[in-house]
Amino acid sequence: MKKNKVTIKDVAKHAGVGIGTVSRAINGSGEINAETKLKVFKSIQDLGYTPNRIARSMRTKQYKQIALFVNISNVAFTQIANGISQYLDTVGYSVSLCNVGDDEDVRVKILAALENQHLDGIIIAPPREDNLNLSEIVNQMGIPIVTMDRDIPGIPAGVYTDYFTSVNKAVQYLLSLGHRGIALIGGSHTRRQFRKSKEGYEQAFIDSGIENTGEGIIIESDLSSQGGKKAMNDLLPKIRNGTITAIFSLNHYIFHGVLQVIRDNHLRYPEDISIITFEDYELTHLLDPPVTVIRRPLNDIGYSVAQILIRYINEPELYGKIEPFRIPTEFIIRESCGFLKRQ
Amino acid sequence: MKKNKVTIKDVAKHAGVGIGTVSRAINGSGEINAETKLKVFKSIQDLGYTPNRIARSMRTKQYKQIALFVNISNVAFTQIANGISQYLDTVGYSVSLCNVGDDEDVRVKILAALENQHLDGIIIAPPREDNLNLSEIVNQMGIPIVTMDRDIPGIPAGVYTDYFTSVNKAVQYLLSLGHRGIALIGGSHTRRQFRKSKEGYEQAFIDSGIENTGEGIIIESDLSSQGGKKAMNDLLPKIRNGTITAIFSLNHYIFHGVLQVIRDNHLRYPEDISIITFEDYELTHLLDPPVTVIRRPLNDIGYSVAQILIRYINEPELYGKIEPFRIPTEFIIRESCGFLKRQ
DNA sequence: ATGAAAGCGCTAACAG
DNA sequence: CTGTTAGCGCTTTCAT
Numbered sequence: 001m002k003k004n005k006v007t008i009k010d011v012a013k014h015a016g017v018g019i020g021t022v023s024r025a026i027n028g029s030g031e032i033n034a035e036t037k038l039k040v041f042k043s044i045q046d047l048g049y050t051p052n053r054i055a056r057s058m059r060t061k062q063y064k065q066i067a068l069f070v071n072i073s074n075v076a077f078t079q080i081a082n083g084i085s086q087y088l089d090t091v092g093y094s095v096s097l098c099n100v101g102d103d104e105d106v107r108v109k110i111l112a113a114l115e116n117q118h119l120d121g122i123i124i125a126p127p128r129e130d131n132l133n134l135s136e137i138v139n140q141m142g143i144p145i146v147t148m149d150r151d152i153p154g155i156p157a158g159v160y161t162d163y164f165t166s167v168n169k170a171v172q173y174l175l176s177l178g179h180r181g182i183a184l185i186g187g188s189h190t191r192r193q194f195r196k197s198k199e200g201y202e203q204a205f206i207d208s209g210i211e212n213t214g215e216g217i218i219i220e221s222d223l224s225s226q227g228g229k230k231a232m233n234d235l236l237p238k239i240r241n242g243t244i245t246a247i248f249s250l251n252h253y254i255f256h257g258v259l260q261v262i263r264d265n266h267l268r269y270p271e272d273i274s275i276i277t278f279e280d281y282e283l284t285h286l287l288d289p290p291v292t293v294i295r296r297p298l299n300d301i302g303y304s305v306a307q308i309l310i311r312y313i314n315e316p317e318l319y320g321k322i323e324p325f326r327i328p329t330e331f332i333i334r335e336s337c338g339f340l341k342r343q
Numbered sequence: 344m345k346k347n348k349v350t351i352k353d354v355a356k357h358a359g360v361g362i363g364t365v366s367r368a369i370n371g372s373g374e375i376n377a378e379t380k381l382k383v384f385k386s387i388q389d390l391g392y393t394p395n396r397i398a399r400s401m402r403t404k405q406y407k408q409i410a411l412f413v414n415i416s417n418v419a420f421t422q423i424a425n426g427i428s429q430y431l432d433t434v435g436y437s438v439s440l441c442n443v444g445d446d447e448d449v450r451v452k453i454l455a456a457l458e459n460q461h462l463d464g465i466i467i468a469p470p471r472e473d474n475l476n477l478s479e480i481v482n483q484m485g486i487p488i489v490t491m492d493r494d495i496p497g498i499p500a501g502v503y504t505d506y507f508t509s510v511n512k513a514v515q516y517l518l519s520l521g522h523r524g525i526a527l528i529g530g531s532h533t534r535r536q537f538r539k540s541k542e543g544y545e546q547a548f549i550d551s552g553i554e555n556t557g558e559g560i561i562i563e564s565d566l567s568s569q570g571g572k573k574a575m576n577d578l579l580p581k582i583r584n585g586t587i588t589a590i591f592s593l594n595h596y597i598f599h600g601v602l603q604v605i606r607d608n609h610l611r612y613p614e615d616i617s618i619i620t621f622e623d624y625e626l627t628h629l630l631d632p633p634v635t636v637i638r639r640p641l642n643d644i645g646y647s648v649a650q651i652l653i654r655y656i657n658e659p660e661l662y663g664k665i666e667p668f669r670i671p672t673e674f675i676i677r678e679s680c681g682f683l684k685r686q
Numbered sequence: 687a688t689g690a691a692a693g694c695g696c697t698a699a700c701a702g
Numbered sequence: 703c704t705g706t707t708a709g710c711g712c713t714t715t716c717a718t
Contacts, residue, residue, distance in 0.1 A: 053461060072421050095439065286626065398710090
């Protein structure tokens with residue numbers, strides 16, 4: 001029952017021209033008489049012709065397809081993907097989805113995808129930044145890769161979230177509330193997010209003119225709820241004796257671990273402990289009380305990174321030369337942080 | 344810097360055979376001498392040849408690509424997509440992602456995708472089941488479409504969640520706890536989920552030998568947190584006067600609305616109202632107290648639906664004749680429902 | 687400015 | 703059993 005697709009040949013015959021002319025009319029390549037052009041378009045209309053993308057790809061080696069390598073279980077994924085699609089729709093590209101679990105080898109996955117997919121470009125946000133040699137893929141395959149919030153040697157970033165300022169602001173807020181024992185639970189130093197946040201944290205003490213005499217600590221952890229749980233459990237004694245009075249979670253997985261420990265130990269926030277987390281989503285405002293967060297425009301992140309990638313696809317000579325978009329964040333104060341009277 | 348891909352021609356020359364032979368060796372089509380076959384495979388190895396999928400598609404009209412039309416903001420999406428990819432990986436297919444917001448025209452989106460994507464099949468879970476004429480797409484394009492949990496005329500379902508049993512069991516549980524004023528907030532009757540759940544709800548009274556004298560009600564609503572909010576607000580007086588003692592939310596969007604109203608009105612569960620929701624995810628067990636839920640194996644749903652679709656792609660004559668997978672659910676009792684002493 | 691023709695890499699039909 | 707060839711639908715070069 002498959003409808004026999006109309007081809008460029010049919011259009012040519014119908015319009016009484018050569019197929020080359022039709023092609024030129026469609027692609028606007030070469031000089032072409034305005035009248036013949038009109039005639040061709042009319043035939044295209046009449047016949048309901050749409051070019052066969054596969055055949056076109058075969059010639060042009062352009063596939064109008066990019067792949068997204070991310071961990072789709074991240075709460076940020078949905079909106080970012082949405083932003084990406086939104087931009088790609090405007091330029092006729094589609095997105096292929098490749099989930100990247102937390103400890104999988106992204107390189108292998110990319111190579112596998114490349115073998116049977118014909119991609120024009122790739123957007124990645126791999127779990128780790130180190131030991132990931134991707135530049136040979138870029139060089140050998142000649143297809144551009146951009147990252148979201150990662151620093152990977154040889155691979156340009158498409159977007160950078162402004163972790164420094166976000167964290168700086170949030171920590172200053174905590175300091176202004178009287179907190180000194182602020183624990184930043186932040187994942188691994190192999191991630192840009194951790195490194196930049198650390199700087200923002202330290203700078204906050206300086207900006208506030210307060211010396212960090214050691215109560216404030218920065219904790220590396222697994223980027224998982226297990227990681228958050230472990231960090232939080234280790235912190236428990238210090239929370240109980242009042243050395244640590246605020247928790248700053250850098251990631252939603254960690255945050256879930258933190259919450260669990262709070263619940264399991266019958267702690268209450270903001271009374272027993274103040275909390276802030278990075279990323280705003282349903283949970284953060286459905287919780288009672290709602291929690292203070294750093295929010296970032298996820299849709300924009302997707303949109304921007306897609307824009308940069310397409311730019312690189314169309315102008316390969318620019319590759320690596322475009323400044324990544326700096327994504328500003330918003331600090332949303334809710335009710336999860338308490339005021340601390342200092343003696 | 345693009346590596347010049349090695350083609351079937353190179354392999355043929357290197358192996359000292361014709362290109363037809365190479366093709367046959369690769370595809371296992373036609374009779375072929377075991378020795379020549381070996382020779383060919385050796386050459387393929389030596390040269391690092393991988394077939395060009397585009398060229399292959401051009402001939403075979405098979406694209407090894409399917410598209411997924413769903414609302415990616417649904418909490419179930421991630422795991423379902425994961426299951427789908429998992430199966431598709433085993434058969435060399437990739438997934439193209441198409442977000443379908445809540446009131447968009449799925450038909451138009453599919454048509455647009457089809458125009459420039461060359462798909463072998465489609466999986467959909469559109470927001471509404473009615474006024475969606477998809478069968479002409481199937482007939483004219485000749486590509487199979489399967490649904491997840493939807494009843495769309497002419498389009499076979501790939502998977503069905505067992506709403507009837509799930510809801511039946513949960514309502515019986517509520518009844519056994521002494522509840523009679525059970526409100527099921529369930530989205531729209533244009534969705535299979537609502538219709539089957541309704542049956543399960545009503546049967547629960549019968550199964551428990553309890554007459555529903557009207558305290559128990561089933562409410563249609565928008566499938567959104569706004570819908571849940573509205574339904575819940577309307578219910579508020581009845582909750583306050585004790586006519587309604589339990590809320591059963593059929594969907595996570597609705598659940599968020601319910602939670603908000605509970606919070607905003609300083610209600611507590613399970614003391615003031617018992618709650619159960621459909622779908623288990625972070626929020627439901629991070630909430631304090633954790634909430635009783637119906638959980639379904641989301642990964643399996645994706646895996647199964649992908650399996651059926653591929654089957655339909657490979658054996659078109661079967662289309663519509665395979666029984667959808669019935670997905671069983673799990674009833675997980677936590678702490679959100681209270682015992683009601685009946686006077 | 688435009689028609690004819692080559693060829694992208696592959697599969698399948700056709701000879702042998 | 704295997705080599706040769708046609709052709710999928712398109713873009714692009716080459717004449718005209």
